Amino acid sequence: MINTKRHMFEVFFTKLKFNLKSEAKKTYLSYIWWLLEPALHVAVFYLVFSVFLNRGTNNFLLFLLCGNIPFLWFSKSVSNASNSIVAGRGLILQISIPKPFFPLLVVAQDSTKQLFVFGFFFMFLVAYGVEFTANWFYVLPVIAAQILLTIACALLAAAITPFIPDFKFLIATGMMMLMFGSGIFYSYKEVLLERHQEIFLMNPLANLVKNYREVLLENITPDWQALGMISLYSFLVIMLMSAWFKKTDATYARLVIQ
Amino acid sequence: MTTNNILMLKNVTLSYWTRLAFFRREKFTALDNISFNVVKGETLGIIGHNGCGKSTLLKVLAGIYKPDSGVITQNCQRISLLTLGVGFDQELSGRDNAIISAMLLGVTKKQAMDLLESIIEFSELEDFIHQPIKTYSSGMKARLGFAVAIRLDVDLLLIDEVLGVGDAPFRKKAEQTMLQKINSQQTVIFVSHNESQVKRLCQRTVWLEKGQVKMVGPTDDVFALYNQVLNNDNVSLKITPQTAKQSR
Numbered sequence: 001m002i003n004t005k006r007h008m009f010e011v012f013f014t015k016l017k018f019n020l021k022s023e024a025k026k027t028y029l030s031y032i033w034w035l036l037e038p039a040l041h042v043a044v045f046y047l048v049f050s051v052f053l054n055r056g057t058n059n060f061l062l063f064l065l066c067g068n069i070p071f072l073w074f075s076k077s078v079s080n081a082s083n084s085i086v087a088g089r090g091l092i093l094q095i096s097i098p099k100p101f102f103p104l105l106v107v108a109q110d111s112t113k114q115l116f117v118f119g120f121f122f123m124f125l126v127a128y129g130v131e132f133t134a135n136w137f138y139v140l141p142v143i144a145a146q147i148l149l150t151i152a153c154a155l156l157a158a159a160i161t162p163f164i165p166d167f168k169f170l171i172a173t174g175m176m177m178l179m180f181g182s183g184i185f186y187s188y189k190e191v192l193l194e195r196h197q198e199i200f201l202m203n204p205l206a207n208l209v210k211n212y213r214e215v216l217l218e219n220i221t222p223d224w225q226a227l228g229m230i231s232l233y234s235f236l237v238i239m240l241m242s243a244w245f246k247k248t249d250a251t252y253a254r255l256v257i258q
Numbered sequence: 259m260t261t262n263n264i265l266m267l268k269n270v271t272l273s274y275w276t277r278l279a280f281f282r283r284e285k286f287t288a289l290d291n292i293s294f295n296v297v298k299g300e301t302l303g304i305i306g307h308n309g310c311g312k313s314t315l316l317k318v319l320a321g322i323y324k325p326d327s328g329v330i331t332q333n334c335q336r337i338s339l340l341t342l343g344v345g346f347d348q349e350l351s352g353r354d355n356a357i358i359s360a361m362l363l364g365v366t367k368k369q370a371m372d373l374l375e376s377i378i379e380f381s382e383l384e385d386f387i388h389q390p391i392k393t394y395s396s397g398m399k400a401r402l403g404f405a406v407a408i409r410l411d412v413d414l415l416l417i418d419e420v421l422g423v424g425d426a427p428f429r430k431k432a433e434q435t436m437l438q439k440i441n442s443q444q445t446v447i448f449v450s451h452n453e454s455q456v457k458r459l460c461q462r463t464v465w466l467e468k469g470q471v472k473m474v475g476p477t478d479d480v481f482a483l484y485n486q487v488l489n490n491d492n493v494s495l496k497i498t499p500q501t502a503k504q505s506r
Contacts, residue, residue, distance in 0.1 A: 001338045001364040001412075011361050015345070018358055022349040025390070094341045095362055096321035250324030253317070254274060 001095055012101065016108050023109070034113040035120050042068050049185050057187075059217070062128060066213045067184035069121055074150050074205060075175045077110040081154030082161045082171050089256040099252045100245050103158035107151055118143070125216060138215045138222050145227045146208050148234035155241035162255040182206040204230045263333060264414055264445050265296040265319070270328030272318060288314040289325065290469040296414065298333075301446040303460030303477055305453075305484060311469040312449045316416045319447065334413035334445075338364065341418070342403030348392040352383055352402050355391055359406045373409055380435075381405035382428070397425055404432050408439065415439070418449045453481060 002008045024030040045064055049055045057063070081103035085092070088102040126132050161167045182205045183191075192200055201207045207226045214220040272289040288311045296302050304312050317323045318330070320339040345362045346355050356377050360370040378387050381401045391399055417436070440446050440459055450456050456463060456477060463480040465472040473480050 001336065001362075003336075003364055007361075007364075007366060010367050011358075014358055014361055014367060018347060018350055018354055021354070022347045025349040091345050091362070093317070093322060094339065094344045097362075250322075253322045257274075 002097055008098070008101075012105065012108070015105060016112065019105065019109055020112060034116050038069055038072050038117050041072055045185055055186075062125065062130065062217055063187070063213065064185060065121060065124070066216055067182070067209045069117060070146060070208060070212055071179060071182060071184050071205065073110060073114045073117070074146065074153075075178070077107050077150045078153045078157050079171055079175060080110065081106040082157035082168055084154075085158050085162050085252055086165070086256050092253050092256055098245065099158075099249055100155060100242065103154040104151070107147075107154045111147065111150075130217065133219055135215060135219045135221065139212065141224075141227055142208060142211045142215060142222055145230045145234070148231050148238070149204055149208070152234040152237035152241070155245075156237060159241060159244060162252055178203070178205055182209055184209065201226070204233075262298050263295045263331075264298045265333065265337075266329075266331040267295065268293050268329045268331075270318065270325045270330060272314060272323060272325045288469050289318065292328070292466075292469075292471055294464050294471060294474050296445060296447060298445055299443050300462060301440050301448055301460045303456040303463035303480075304447060304449045304466060305451070305456060305463055305480070306466035306472075310466040312466055313418055315466065316418055316447065316449060319414075320416055336364070336412040337414040337416065338410055338412045339416045339418065340407050340410060342400055342407055344403075344407070346391060346399070346403070349390055351389060352381075352387040352391055352394070353378070356381075356387075356402060356406050359403070360409060363407065363410055364412070365409070377402075377405045377409065380408075397428070401428055408432075408435055414445045414447065416447045416449075419451065453485075457481065 002011060024033075027033055029036065042061075042065055045068060046061055049064070050060050084102035084106045085099055091097060092099070122136070157167070157171055161171075181200075181203055183200070188197060188200050188206065188210070201210065207223070207230065211222045211227065215222055270289055270292040271287065273285050273287045275283045275285055292311075292315065304315065306312055314323065316339055318325055320337060322339070343355075344359045346359060350358075353374065356374060357367070357370045360373055360377070361367060365373065378384075381387070381398075381404075383398060383402060386394065386398065387402075391402070394402070437459070440448075446459075448456065448460055460477045462475065463477040464474050465480050465484055473483060
């Protein structure tokens with residue numbers, strides 16, 4: 001029984017802390033997995049593209065990290081959030097609780113881990129010889145835009161899956177498409193025809209990846225217009241989903257037992 | 259309708275859709291035109307066979323389900339279902355689970371921390387409280403769950419057969435605590451199959467059958483007819499004007 005907004009925040013952050021603790025307790029390497037998991041993903045990509053296929057260019061590892069780390073954050077958050085309301089059925093059937101609590105908790109959990117990943121990633125960049133400049137601070141608005149995009153997609157996926165459980169298979173396929181279509185392991189400027197590049201950048205994740213690379217590796221200020229559009233559309237979707245959940249909140253308790 | 263009514267239900271109906279196969283669904287009416295009221299300070303029993311809609315009704319009253327039609331008039335702020343182990347996480351210690359569970363049931367973090375000592379003491383878990391609850395027996399989990407849930411401070415408490423918790427001595431202690439709570443001006447709706455318990459605790463009782471209210475009235479009268487039906491399935495049941503009068 002959540003009484004006030006303040007109580008809601010308190011419950012949210014306590015649950016966040018406990019969930020992170022609980023997740024870490026499930027494995028031998030505990031919190032180390034927060035860094036090890038993305039590192040292993042990048043290692044696999046590096047091995048395949050740079051070593052086996054010999055496609056690596058100069059600084060391919062850094063190029064890959066700038067694409068893969070934000071992508072993994074987005075992909076894991078949205079995939080986990082899509083099942084969060086169904087997974088929270090135990091609690092949903094015991095107390096009256098606003099349903100966005102569950103996808104938002106998943107996003108908060110993955111974002112907390114991501115804070116450490118980014119911290120480690122920035123240190124790695126410096127250790128690798130990339131010069132730390134004031135331009136790096138422009139990564140903050142890029143991260144902020146990605147948080148908004150992730151919340152919007154997480155709420156949308158979490159709202160649909162209890163109605164159509166089959167949707168989770170589409171999300172898995174969608175994430176694979178997104179990985180291939182966001183320029184994680186290739187440079188769109190080299191691969192795509194110039195007339196197709198604008199269409200490619202309409203994919204918000206591809207655009208964010210481009211901005212991460214420009215800010216961190218090329219000392220370029222981010223594309224403010226693109227970040228503004230991503231944030232604005234994400235905000236609109238968040239508002240829309242918020243209204244949707246307000247209207248249909250009680251429906252979910254009956255859906256999760258079907 | 260008297261102003262003493264803390265809750266009034268009028269023609270409350272709720273149906274489930276069950277997914278059967280590819281694009282096939284089946285409708286099941288769990289609550290069908292339910293009407294009764296709850297008076298402030300009373301303990302109202304709800305009885306009926308398995309699957310008659312008792313638990314669904316409590317979930318509707320707790321705000322977990324929204325009825326398809328009908329009106330629920332609420333003259334109080336806080337209604338809650340007394341459930342054991344709300345939000346329990348197997349990996350976390352009993353202590354952490356007690357904190358988050360109490361918070362999910364409505365208290366602030368500070369209040370939860372203040373209650374912790376008494377929760378641990380009541381649950382009799384002692385040093386086990388620092389162990390993950392995946393190492394607990396089901397009785398130990400129920401004890402912790404009950405110790406947290408009984409701290410609930412609400413206007414209308416909904417209880418769904420939770421008195422059978424833990425071993426015999428703990429069950430006795432739990433029942434005594436529950437009795438104290440019920441006798442302290444707390445308004446309670448109590449769902450149970452246990453006739454002696456309902457007769458001891460409840461002034462009035464609602465009898466549900468196949469999602470419908472079969473009878474509302476003084477507990478002894480309701481059980482008299484209920485047992486008659488149990489003993490003789492052929493007795494035809496009709497709500498007489500007298501029993502209807504008894505329903506408020």
